[in-house]
Amino acid sequence: MSTPAIEISDLWFAYNGVRVLDKVNLTLPVGDFLAVLGPNGGGKSTLLRLLLGLLKPGGGSIRVLGSPPGQAGGRIGFLPQFTQVSASFPITVLGAVVMGLVRPGVNWPAGRATRRQERQTAREALARVGLADQAGRRLSDLSGGQRQRVFIARAIVSGPELLLLDEPTASVDGKSRQELMELLARLNSDMTIVMVSHDMSTVDGCVNSIACVNRTLHHHADSRLTPLIFAQATGADLMAGCPVELLAHGAVPHRVVLAHDDPGCCGGRHAKKDDGGLPS
Protein backbone atom coordinates (compact mmCIF):
# COMPACT_ATOMS: atom_id res chain seq x y z
CA MET A 1 0.00 0.00 0.00
CA SER A 2 1.21 3.51 -0.78
CA THR A 3 2.16 6.12 1.83
CA PRO A 4 -0.94 7.64 3.47
CA ALA A 5 -1.68 11.26 2.56
CA ILE A 6 -1.73 12.17 6.24
CA GLU A 7 -0.39 10.21 9.18
CA ILE A 8 -0.83 11.62 12.67
CA SER A 9 -0.04 9.77 15.87
CA ASP A 10 -0.42 10.83 19.51
CA LEU A 11 -0.39 14.50 18.53
CA TRP A 12 -1.00 17.21 21.07
CA PHE A 13 -0.78 20.97 20.93
CA ALA A 14 -1.16 23.58 23.67
CA TYR A 15 -1.72 27.33 23.66
CA ASN A 16 -0.37 28.86 26.88
CA GLY A 17 -0.33 25.52 28.64
CA VAL A 18 -3.90 24.60 27.68
CA ARG A 19 -4.13 21.58 25.42
CA VAL A 20 -6.44 22.49 22.56
CA LEU A 21 -5.60 19.22 20.81
CA ASP A 22 -4.82 16.00 22.63
CA LYS A 23 -4.26 12.34 21.70
CA VAL A 24 -4.99 12.96 18.05
CA ASN A 25 -4.55 9.98 15.75
CA LEU A 26 -5.43 9.91 12.08
CA THR A 27 -4.41 7.94 9.02
CA LEU A 28 -5.85 9.29 5.83
CA PRO A 29 -5.41 7.22 2.66
CA VAL A 30 -4.54 8.89 -0.63
CA GLY A 31 -7.62 9.91 -2.60
CA ASP A 32 -9.86 10.40 0.42
CA PHE A 33 -12.14 13.41 0.90
CA LEU A 34 -12.23 14.21 4.59
CA ALA A 35 -14.54 16.72 6.22
CA VAL A 36 -13.19 18.03 9.53
CA LEU A 37 -16.15 19.07 11.64
CA GLY A 38 -16.30 20.47 15.12
CA PRO A 39 -17.43 23.36 17.25
CA ASN A 40 -15.70 26.73 17.08
CA GLY A 41 -12.62 26.66 19.27
CA GLY A 42 -12.54 22.87 19.10
CA GLY A 43 -9.14 22.84 17.41
CA LYS A 44 -10.06 22.43 13.70
CA SER A 45 -8.01 25.38 12.50
CA THR A 46 -5.15 24.50 14.82
CA LEU A 47 -5.04 21.03 13.27
CA LEU A 48 -4.95 22.57 9.80
CA ARG A 49 -2.11 24.92 10.79
CA LEU A 50 -0.20 21.96 12.20
CA LEU A 51 -0.65 20.11 8.90
CA LEU A 52 0.67 23.15 7.03
CA GLY A 53 3.67 23.39 9.33
CA LEU A 54 2.64 26.86 10.53
CA LEU A 55 2.53 25.56 14.10
CA LYS A 56 4.89 23.07 15.71
CA PRO A 57 3.27 20.21 17.60
CA GLY A 58 3.77 19.97 21.34
CA GLY A 59 4.30 16.25 20.95
CA GLY A 60 3.51 13.28 18.73
CA SER A 61 4.22 13.04 15.05
CA ILE A 62 2.70 14.30 11.81
CA ARG A 63 3.62 13.28 8.31
CA VAL A 64 2.03 14.89 5.30
CA LEU A 65 2.56 13.09 1.99
CA GLY A 66 5.36 11.20 3.72
CA SER A 67 7.25 14.38 4.73
CA PRO A 68 7.27 16.48 7.89
CA PRO A 69 4.71 19.33 7.71
CA GLY A 70 5.90 22.43 5.89
CA GLN A 71 8.33 20.49 3.71
CA ALA A 72 5.94 19.22 1.07
CA GLY A 73 5.89 22.69 -0.55
CA GLY A 74 3.91 22.92 -3.77
CA ARG A 75 2.54 19.39 -3.30
CA ILE A 76 -0.01 20.87 -0.89
CA GLY A 77 -2.67 23.29 -2.06
CA PHE A 78 -4.21 25.56 0.56
CA LEU A 79 -7.34 27.66 0.67
CA PRO A 80 -7.23 30.05 3.65
CA GLN A 81 -10.36 31.44 5.24
CA PHE A 82 -12.36 33.77 3.07
CA THR A 83 -11.76 36.91 5.11
CA GLN A 84 -8.00 36.98 4.64
CA VAL A 85 -7.90 39.02 1.44
CA SER A 86 -8.71 42.72 1.17
CA ALA A 87 -11.41 43.36 -1.43
CA SER A 88 -9.72 46.49 -2.75
CA PHE A 89 -6.40 44.82 -3.60
CA PRO A 90 -5.57 45.66 -7.22
CA ILE A 91 -5.34 42.31 -8.96
CA THR A 92 -6.97 40.47 -11.84
CA VAL A 93 -8.41 36.99 -11.56
CA LEU A 94 -5.49 35.63 -13.58
CA GLY A 95 -2.98 37.54 -11.46
CA ALA A 96 -4.43 36.02 -8.29
CA VAL A 97 -4.06 32.50 -9.67
CA VAL A 98 -0.44 33.16 -10.74
CA MET A 99 0.29 33.89 -7.06
CA GLY A 100 -0.23 30.16 -6.44
CA LEU A 101 2.96 29.41 -8.40
CA VAL A 102 5.09 30.85 -5.60
CA ARG A 103 7.62 28.37 -4.27
CA PRO A 104 9.14 28.08 -0.82
CA GLY A 105 12.01 30.51 -0.25
CA VAL A 106 12.99 33.72 -1.92
CA ASN A 107 11.78 33.07 -5.49
CA TRP A 108 14.60 34.88 -7.29
CA PRO A 109 13.42 36.31 -10.58
CA ALA A 110 16.01 34.26 -12.48
CA GLY A 111 14.63 30.92 -11.31
CA ARG A 112 11.04 31.54 -12.40
CA ALA A 113 9.15 30.34 -15.43
CA THR A 114 8.48 33.02 -18.02
CA ARG A 115 5.52 35.29 -17.49
CA ARG A 116 3.82 33.67 -20.49
CA GLN A 117 4.24 30.14 -19.20
CA GLU A 118 2.96 31.15 -15.77
CA ARG A 119 -0.11 32.81 -17.22
CA GLN A 120 -0.79 29.75 -19.38
CA THR A 121 -0.60 27.46 -16.34
CA ALA A 122 -2.90 29.80 -14.45
CA ARG A 123 -5.39 29.81 -17.33
CA GLU A 124 -5.53 26.01 -17.22
CA ALA A 125 -6.25 26.10 -13.47
CA LEU A 126 -8.98 28.69 -14.04
CA ALA A 127 -10.55 26.47 -16.69
CA ARG A 128 -10.67 23.61 -14.17
CA VAL A 129 -12.74 25.71 -11.78
CA GLY A 130 -14.95 26.95 -14.64
CA LEU A 131 -13.79 30.56 -14.69
CA ALA A 132 -11.74 30.65 -17.91
CA ASP A 133 -13.83 33.51 -19.25
CA GLN A 134 -13.23 35.67 -16.16
CA ALA A 135 -9.41 35.74 -16.35
CA GLY A 136 -9.10 39.45 -17.21
CA ARG A 137 -11.58 40.81 -14.68
CA ARG A 138 -10.62 42.55 -11.47
CA LEU A 139 -10.93 40.14 -8.58
CA SER A 140 -13.03 42.59 -6.59
CA ASP A 141 -15.69 42.57 -9.34
CA LEU A 142 -16.47 38.89 -8.76
CA SER A 143 -19.11 37.46 -6.47
CA GLY A 144 -18.17 35.71 -3.24
CA GLY A 145 -18.67 32.26 -4.72
CA GLN A 146 -16.64 33.07 -7.82
CA ARG A 147 -13.84 34.53 -5.75
CA GLN A 148 -13.72 31.36 -3.70
CA ARG A 149 -13.31 29.37 -6.92
CA VAL A 150 -10.46 31.70 -7.96
CA PHE A 151 -8.73 30.88 -4.67
CA ILE A 152 -9.28 27.18 -5.29
CA ALA A 153 -7.64 27.70 -8.70
CA ARG A 154 -4.73 29.40 -6.92
CA ALA A 155 -4.49 26.41 -4.57
CA ILE A 156 -4.41 23.83 -7.39
CA VAL A 157 -2.30 25.74 -9.94
CA SER A 158 0.88 24.12 -8.63
CA GLY A 159 -0.58 20.65 -9.22
CA PRO A 160 -0.85 19.55 -5.59
CA GLU A 161 -1.52 16.01 -4.37
CA LEU A 162 -3.29 17.23 -1.24
CA LEU A 163 -5.76 20.09 -0.99
CA LEU A 164 -6.41 21.69 2.43
CA LEU A 165 -9.45 23.94 2.66
CA ASP A 166 -10.35 26.17 5.60
CA GLU A 167 -14.10 26.84 5.67
CA PRO A 168 -14.48 26.92 1.87
CA THR A 169 -18.23 27.45 1.99
CA ALA A 170 -18.38 30.11 4.68
CA SER A 171 -19.88 33.39 3.46
CA VAL A 172 -21.10 32.10 0.10
CA ASP A 173 -24.76 31.64 -0.73
CA GLY A 174 -26.52 28.30 -1.01
CA LYS A 175 -26.26 27.93 -4.77
CA SER A 176 -22.55 28.81 -4.86
CA ARG A 177 -22.00 26.41 -2.00
CA GLN A 178 -23.46 23.56 -4.00
CA GLU A 179 -21.35 24.49 -7.04
CA LEU A 180 -18.24 24.60 -4.86
CA MET A 181 -18.96 21.16 -3.46
CA GLU A 182 -19.48 19.76 -6.97
CA LEU A 183 -16.18 21.33 -8.03
CA LEU A 184 -14.39 19.78 -5.05
CA ALA A 185 -15.92 16.38 -5.85
CA ARG A 186 -14.44 16.64 -9.37
CA LEU A 187 -11.03 17.70 -8.03
CA ASN A 188 -11.13 14.78 -5.62
CA SER A 189 -10.49 12.39 -8.55
CA ASP A 190 -6.96 13.89 -8.81
CA MET A 191 -6.10 14.75 -5.23
CA THR A 192 -6.77 14.02 -1.59
CA ILE A 193 -8.92 16.70 0.02
CA VAL A 194 -9.21 17.78 3.64
CA MET A 195 -11.93 20.33 4.28
CA VAL A 196 -12.40 22.11 7.60
CA SER A 197 -15.97 23.24 8.07
CA HIS A 198 -18.45 23.99 10.77
CA ASP A 199 -21.24 23.79 8.27
CA MET A 200 -22.60 20.27 8.23
CA SER A 201 -24.66 20.83 5.13
CA THR A 202 -21.39 20.59 3.17
CA VAL A 203 -21.11 16.95 4.17
CA ASP A 204 -23.10 15.67 1.24
CA GLY A 205 -22.41 12.99 -1.34
CA CYS A 206 -18.79 13.86 -2.14
CA VAL A 207 -17.25 13.49 1.31
CA ASN A 208 -15.80 10.04 2.02
CA SER A 209 -15.06 10.33 5.69
CA ILE A 210 -15.62 12.63 8.62
CA ALA A 211 -13.34 13.67 11.45
CA CYS A 212 -14.91 15.32 14.46
CA VAL A 213 -12.42 17.53 16.25
CA ASN A 214 -13.14 18.74 19.74
CA ARG A 215 -9.82 18.65 21.57
CA THR A 216 -9.44 15.08 20.41
CA LEU A 217 -10.27 13.59 17.04
CA HIS A 218 -12.82 10.94 16.12
CA HIS A 219 -12.40 9.61 12.61
CA HIS A 220 -15.44 8.08 10.98
CA ALA A 221 -14.37 6.21 7.90
CA ASP A 222 -17.75 6.58 6.22
CA SER A 223 -19.65 9.74 5.74
CA ARG A 224 -22.94 8.89 7.43
CA LEU A 225 -24.03 11.70 9.71
CA THR A 226 -25.14 9.78 12.77
CA PRO A 227 -26.50 11.40 15.91
CA LEU A 228 -23.16 10.61 17.58
CA ILE A 229 -21.20 12.45 14.89
CA PHE A 230 -23.65 15.25 15.07
CA ALA A 231 -23.16 15.58 18.78
CA GLN A 232 -19.35 15.35 18.47
CA ALA A 233 -19.31 17.94 15.74
CA THR A 234 -21.48 20.45 17.50
CA GLY A 235 -20.10 20.12 21.00
CA ALA A 236 -21.85 18.89 24.05
CA ASP A 237 -23.83 22.04 24.62
CA LEU A 238 -25.43 21.78 21.17
CA MET A 239 -24.66 25.30 20.09
CA ALA A 240 -25.80 24.46 16.60
CA GLY A 241 -29.27 23.77 17.89
CA CYS A 242 -31.82 21.46 16.38
CA PRO A 243 -30.72 19.47 13.31
CA VAL A 244 -33.83 20.66 11.53
CA GLU A 245 -31.77 23.74 10.73
CA LEU A 246 -29.68 21.61 8.38
CA LEU A 247 -32.69 21.07 6.14
CA ALA A 248 -32.70 24.75 5.27
CA HIS A 249 -29.21 24.53 3.75
CA GLY A 250 -29.38 23.29 0.16
CA ALA A 251 -28.29 19.72 -0.46
CA VAL A 252 -28.67 17.86 2.80
CA PRO A 253 -28.31 14.11 2.98
CA HIS A 254 -31.55 12.29 3.62
CA ARG A 255 -30.06 10.40 6.50
CA VAL A 256 -30.21 13.55 8.57
CA VAL A 257 -33.93 13.57 8.06
CA LEU A 258 -34.06 9.92 9.04
CA ALA A 259 -32.05 10.50 12.16
CA HIS A 260 -34.37 13.30 13.04
CA ASP A 261 -37.51 11.23 12.77
CA ASP A 262 -37.14 10.23 16.40
CA PRO A 263 -40.16 11.15 18.46
CA GLY A 264 -39.54 13.82 21.02
CA CYS A 265 -37.66 15.94 18.48
CA CYS A 266 -34.86 18.07 19.82
CA GLY A 267 -35.51 17.77 23.50
CA GLY A 268 -35.24 14.00 23.60
CA ARG A 269 -32.31 13.81 21.18
CA HIS A 270 -30.35 16.49 22.91
CA ALA A 271 -30.50 14.52 26.12
CA LYS A 272 -29.12 11.50 24.26
CA LYS A 273 -26.25 13.48 22.74
CA ASP A 274 -25.21 14.77 26.09
CA ASP A 275 -24.26 11.33 27.33
CA GLY A 276 -22.34 10.49 24.19
CA GLY A 277 -19.08 10.57 26.17
CA LEU A 278 -17.98 13.91 24.82
CA PRO A 279 -15.21 16.06 26.17
CA SER A 280 -16.69 19.23 27.51
Next chain:
Amino acid sequence: MMEALSYEFFRNALYAGLLASLICGVIGSLVVVNRIVFLAGGVAHASYGGVGLAFYLGLPVLPVTAGFSTLAALCMAWVTLNSRERADTVIGVLWAAGMALGIILLDLTPGYNSDLMSYLFGSILAVPDSDLWLMAGLSAAVLVLVALFSRGLFVMSFDLEFARSRGVPVRFLHFLLMGLTALCVVMVIRVVGLILVMALLTIPPFMAERRARSLPGMMFLAGCLSAVFCVAGLYLSYALDLTCGATIIGVACIGFALSLALPRRNRPVPGGDGAA
Protein backbone atom coordinates in the same frame (compact mmCIF):
# COMPACT_ATOMS: atom_id res chain seq x y z
CA MET B 1 7.90 77.72 -15.03
CA MET B 2 10.61 78.23 -17.66
CA GLU B 3 11.96 81.13 -15.67
CA ALA B 4 11.98 79.06 -12.51
CA LEU B 5 13.79 76.23 -14.27
CA SER B 6 16.72 78.50 -15.01
CA TYR B 7 17.65 78.41 -11.31
CA GLU B 8 19.75 75.46 -10.26
CA PHE B 9 18.03 75.19 -6.88
CA PHE B 10 14.68 74.87 -8.63
CA ARG B 11 15.99 72.23 -11.03
CA ASN B 12 17.40 70.27 -8.09
CA ALA B 13 14.08 70.59 -6.31
CA LEU B 14 12.34 69.19 -9.35
CA TYR B 15 14.73 66.22 -9.56
CA ALA B 16 14.36 65.56 -5.84
CA GLY B 17 10.58 65.67 -6.15
CA LEU B 18 10.57 63.25 -9.07
CA LEU B 19 12.94 60.80 -7.34
CA ALA B 20 10.82 60.91 -4.20
CA SER B 21 7.69 60.32 -6.32
CA LEU B 22 9.21 57.26 -7.94
CA ILE B 23 10.02 55.73 -4.57
CA CYS B 24 6.74 56.80 -2.95
CA GLY B 25 4.84 55.09 -5.74
CA VAL B 26 6.64 51.79 -5.18
CA ILE B 27 7.01 51.74 -1.39
CA GLY B 28 3.81 53.67 -0.65
CA SER B 29 1.83 51.05 -2.58
CA LEU B 30 3.42 48.24 -0.55
CA VAL B 31 2.80 50.17 2.68
CA VAL B 32 -0.86 50.71 1.84
CA VAL B 33 -1.70 47.17 0.73
CA ASN B 34 0.17 45.67 3.69
CA ARG B 35 -1.74 47.98 6.06
CA ILE B 36 1.42 49.26 7.75
CA VAL B 37 0.66 52.97 7.36
CA PHE B 38 0.89 53.45 11.12
CA LEU B 39 4.27 51.74 11.19
CA ALA B 40 5.49 53.99 8.38
CA GLY B 41 4.32 57.00 10.38
CA GLY B 42 6.28 55.72 13.36
CA VAL B 43 9.42 55.36 11.26
CA ALA B 44 8.96 58.83 9.77
CA HIS B 45 8.72 60.53 13.15
CA ALA B 46 11.37 58.41 14.86
CA SER B 47 13.76 59.37 12.06
CA TYR B 48 13.96 62.81 13.67
CA GLY B 49 16.25 61.14 16.18
CA GLY B 50 18.60 60.53 13.28
CA VAL B 51 18.53 64.19 12.31
CA GLY B 52 19.40 65.17 15.89
CA LEU B 53 22.17 62.59 16.01
CA ALA B 54 23.69 63.86 12.77
CA PHE B 55 23.76 67.44 14.06
CA TYR B 56 25.11 66.40 17.45
CA LEU B 57 27.94 64.40 15.89
CA GLY B 58 28.50 66.93 13.14
CA LEU B 59 28.03 64.33 10.41
CA PRO B 60 26.16 64.61 7.09
CA VAL B 61 22.42 64.44 7.80
CA LEU B 62 21.04 62.20 5.07
CA PRO B 63 23.29 59.14 5.59
CA VAL B 64 23.02 59.28 9.40
CA THR B 65 19.25 59.68 9.26
CA ALA B 66 19.02 56.79 6.79
CA GLY B 67 20.97 54.54 9.14
CA PHE B 68 19.05 55.62 12.22
CA SER B 69 15.63 55.24 10.56
CA THR B 70 16.49 51.80 9.25
CA LEU B 71 17.44 50.74 12.75
CA ALA B 72 14.21 52.19 14.16
CA ALA B 73 12.21 50.46 11.40
CA LEU B 74 13.80 47.09 12.14
CA CYS B 75 13.02 47.56 15.86
CA MET B 76 9.40 48.25 14.98
CA ALA B 77 9.28 45.26 12.63
CA TRP B 78 10.59 43.11 15.45
CA VAL B 79 7.99 44.48 17.86
CA THR B 80 5.09 43.86 15.46
CA LEU B 81 6.21 40.29 14.88
CA ASN B 82 6.84 39.40 18.50
CA SER B 83 4.28 41.21 20.62
CA ARG B 84 1.24 41.48 18.42
CA GLU B 85 -0.97 42.18 21.43
CA ARG B 86 0.26 45.71 22.11
CA ALA B 87 2.39 46.31 19.03
CA ASP B 88 0.58 49.53 18.13
CA THR B 89 1.20 50.97 21.60
CA VAL B 90 4.90 50.14 21.47
CA ILE B 91 5.13 51.70 18.00
CA GLY B 92 3.53 54.83 19.46
CA VAL B 93 6.20 54.92 22.16
CA LEU B 94 9.04 54.48 19.65
CA TRP B 95 7.42 57.18 17.49
CA ALA B 96 7.58 59.70 20.34
CA ALA B 97 10.94 58.51 21.69
CA GLY B 98 12.65 59.07 18.33
CA MET B 99 11.30 62.60 18.05
CA ALA B 100 12.21 63.47 21.63
CA LEU B 101 15.72 62.12 21.17
CA GLY B 102 16.14 64.28 18.09
CA ILE B 103 15.03 67.43 19.87
CA ILE B 104 17.22 66.76 22.94
CA LEU B 105 20.27 66.06 20.80
CA LEU B 106 19.66 69.28 18.90
CA ASP B 107 19.41 71.14 22.23
CA LEU B 108 22.76 69.69 23.24
CA THR B 109 24.35 70.72 19.98
CA PRO B 110 26.14 74.04 20.33
CA GLY B 111 25.28 76.84 17.91
CA TYR B 112 22.11 77.98 16.24
CA ASN B 113 20.22 75.23 14.42
CA SER B 114 18.38 77.04 11.70
CA ASP B 115 17.79 73.79 9.86
CA LEU B 116 15.55 72.37 12.56
CA MET B 117 12.28 73.33 10.88
CA SER B 118 13.45 72.29 7.46
CA TYR B 119 13.40 68.63 8.48
CA LEU B 120 9.93 68.94 9.93
CA PHE B 121 8.43 70.63 6.91
CA GLY B 122 10.87 69.83 4.12
CA SER B 123 13.67 71.71 2.46
CA ILE B 124 13.28 70.77 -1.14
CA LEU B 125 14.53 74.16 -2.34
CA ALA B 126 17.86 73.57 -0.62
CA VAL B 127 18.84 70.16 -1.97
CA PRO B 128 22.54 70.17 -2.87
CA ASP B 129 23.89 68.04 -5.70
CA SER B 130 25.46 65.63 -3.24
CA ASP B 131 22.09 64.85 -1.64
CA LEU B 132 20.58 64.42 -5.06
CA TRP B 133 23.14 61.75 -5.89
CA LEU B 134 22.54 60.05 -2.57
CA MET B 135 18.79 60.09 -3.24
CA ALA B 136 19.36 58.60 -6.67
CA GLY B 137 21.51 55.89 -5.14
CA LEU B 138 18.90 55.08 -2.49
CA SER B 139 16.16 54.97 -5.14
CA ALA B 140 18.15 52.56 -7.25
CA ALA B 141 18.86 50.34 -4.24
CA VAL B 142 15.21 50.31 -3.22
CA LEU B 143 14.02 49.50 -6.75
CA VAL B 144 16.55 46.68 -7.17
CA LEU B 145 15.58 45.13 -3.83
CA VAL B 146 11.86 45.32 -4.61
CA ALA B 147 12.47 43.75 -8.02
CA LEU B 148 14.59 40.94 -6.58
CA PHE B 149 12.04 40.02 -3.92
CA SER B 150 8.96 40.97 -5.91
CA ARG B 151 7.32 37.54 -6.05
CA GLY B 152 7.49 37.00 -2.31
CA LEU B 153 6.53 40.60 -1.50
CA PHE B 154 3.52 40.49 -3.82
CA VAL B 155 2.25 37.13 -2.60
CA MET B 156 2.67 38.24 1.01
CA SER B 157 0.91 41.55 0.35
CA PHE B 158 -2.01 39.79 -1.29
CA ASP B 159 -2.52 37.00 1.23
CA LEU B 160 -0.21 36.62 4.23
CA GLU B 161 -1.71 33.32 5.37
CA PHE B 162 -1.30 31.74 1.94
CA ALA B 163 2.25 33.05 1.60
CA ARG B 164 3.14 31.54 4.96
CA SER B 165 1.61 28.20 4.02
CA ARG B 166 3.77 28.09 0.90
CA GLY B 167 7.00 28.65 2.78
CA VAL B 168 7.51 32.23 1.63
CA PRO B 169 9.91 33.82 4.18
CA VAL B 170 7.35 36.34 5.41
CA ARG B 171 9.32 37.31 8.54
CA PHE B 172 12.33 38.28 6.48
CA LEU B 173 10.16 40.08 3.93
CA HIS B 174 8.43 42.03 6.71
CA PHE B 175 11.83 43.24 7.94
CA LEU B 176 12.87 44.02 4.38
CA LEU B 177 9.70 46.01 3.73
CA MET B 178 10.19 48.01 6.92
CA GLY B 179 13.81 48.72 6.00
CA LEU B 180 12.77 49.88 2.53
CA THR B 181 10.08 52.06 4.09
CA ALA B 182 12.73 53.71 6.25
CA LEU B 183 14.89 54.53 3.22
CA CYS B 184 11.87 55.86 1.39
CA VAL B 185 10.87 58.02 4.37
CA VAL B 186 14.35 59.54 4.60
CA MET B 187 14.19 60.54 0.94
CA VAL B 188 10.75 62.02 1.24
CA ILE B 189 11.69 63.99 4.37
CA ARG B 190 13.91 66.07 2.08
CA VAL B 191 10.92 66.93 -0.05
CA VAL B 192 7.98 67.49 2.26
CA GLY B 193 9.41 67.02 5.74
CA LEU B 194 8.70 64.28 8.24
CA ILE B 195 5.37 65.69 9.40
CA LEU B 196 3.98 65.47 5.88
CA VAL B 197 5.66 62.27 4.72
CA MET B 198 2.57 60.22 5.41
CA ALA B 199 0.51 62.19 2.92
CA LEU B 200 2.85 61.52 0.01
CA LEU B 201 3.22 57.91 1.07
CA THR B 202 -0.50 57.19 1.29
CA ILE B 203 -2.52 59.56 -0.90
CA PRO B 204 -1.15 58.60 -4.34
CA PRO B 205 -1.27 54.83 -3.64
CA PHE B 206 -4.78 55.12 -2.26
CA MET B 207 -5.94 56.93 -5.40
CA ALA B 208 -4.13 54.42 -7.61
CA GLU B 209 -5.35 51.31 -5.82
CA ARG B 210 -8.92 51.70 -6.94
CA ARG B 211 -7.99 52.08 -10.59
CA ALA B 212 -5.06 49.70 -11.03
CA ARG B 213 -5.35 46.09 -12.11
CA SER B 214 -2.10 44.85 -10.62
CA LEU B 215 0.33 45.82 -7.88
CA PRO B 216 3.02 47.00 -10.33
CA GLY B 217 0.29 48.99 -12.10
CA MET B 218 -0.68 50.56 -8.79
CA MET B 219 2.97 51.46 -8.14
CA PHE B 220 3.35 53.05 -11.55
CA LEU B 221 0.12 55.03 -11.30
CA ALA B 222 0.90 56.15 -7.76
CA GLY B 223 4.36 57.27 -8.88
CA CYS B 224 2.86 59.31 -11.73
CA LEU B 225 0.25 60.92 -9.46
CA SER B 226 2.91 61.73 -6.92
CA ALA B 227 5.09 63.32 -9.63
CA VAL B 228 2.16 65.45 -10.78
CA PHE B 229 1.55 66.62 -7.19
CA CYS B 230 5.23 67.41 -6.66
CA VAL B 231 5.64 69.37 -9.88
CA ALA B 232 2.35 71.23 -9.48
CA GLY B 233 3.07 71.93 -5.81
CA LEU B 234 6.57 73.18 -6.58
CA TYR B 235 5.32 75.50 -9.27
CA LEU B 236 2.47 76.85 -7.14
CA SER B 237 4.78 77.46 -4.19
CA TYR B 238 7.13 79.33 -6.51
CA ALA B 239 4.38 81.37 -8.15
CA LEU B 240 2.48 82.17 -4.94
CA ASP B 241 5.46 82.25 -2.58
CA LEU B 242 4.18 79.51 -0.29
CA THR B 243 5.98 76.84 1.77
CA CYS B 244 6.94 74.18 -0.70
CA GLY B 245 6.30 70.94 1.22
CA ALA B 246 2.92 72.09 2.45
CA THR B 247 1.90 73.23 -1.03
CA ILE B 248 2.76 69.82 -2.49
CA ILE B 249 0.64 68.12 0.16
CA GLY B 250 -2.12 70.66 -0.39
CA VAL B 251 -2.23 69.78 -4.08
CA ALA B 252 -2.21 66.07 -3.19
CA CYS B 253 -5.12 66.54 -0.80
CA ILE B 254 -7.14 68.35 -3.46
CA GLY B 255 -6.38 65.48 -5.83
CA PHE B 256 -7.48 63.05 -3.14
CA ALA B 257 -10.78 64.89 -2.65
CA LEU B 258 -11.37 65.00 -6.42
CA SER B 259 -10.72 61.29 -6.76
CA LEU B 260 -13.29 60.61 -4.03
CA ALA B 261 -15.80 62.84 -5.78
CA LEU B 262 -15.27 61.23 -9.19
CA PRO B 263 -17.54 58.23 -9.78
CA ARG B 264 -15.83 54.90 -9.26
CA ARG B 265 -15.76 52.34 -12.05
CA ASN B 266 -19.02 50.46 -11.75
CA ARG B 267 -18.53 47.44 -9.66
CA PRO B 268 -21.48 45.13 -10.05
CA VAL B 269 -21.32 42.65 -7.21
CA PRO B 270 -23.38 39.67 -8.29
CA GLY B 271 -24.59 37.60 -5.40
CA GLY B 272 -24.78 40.72 -3.30
CA ASP B 273 -22.34 39.49 -0.70
CA GLY B 274 -19.28 41.44 -1.80
CA ALA B 275 -17.80 42.83 1.35
CA ALA B 276 -16.29 45.91 -0.25
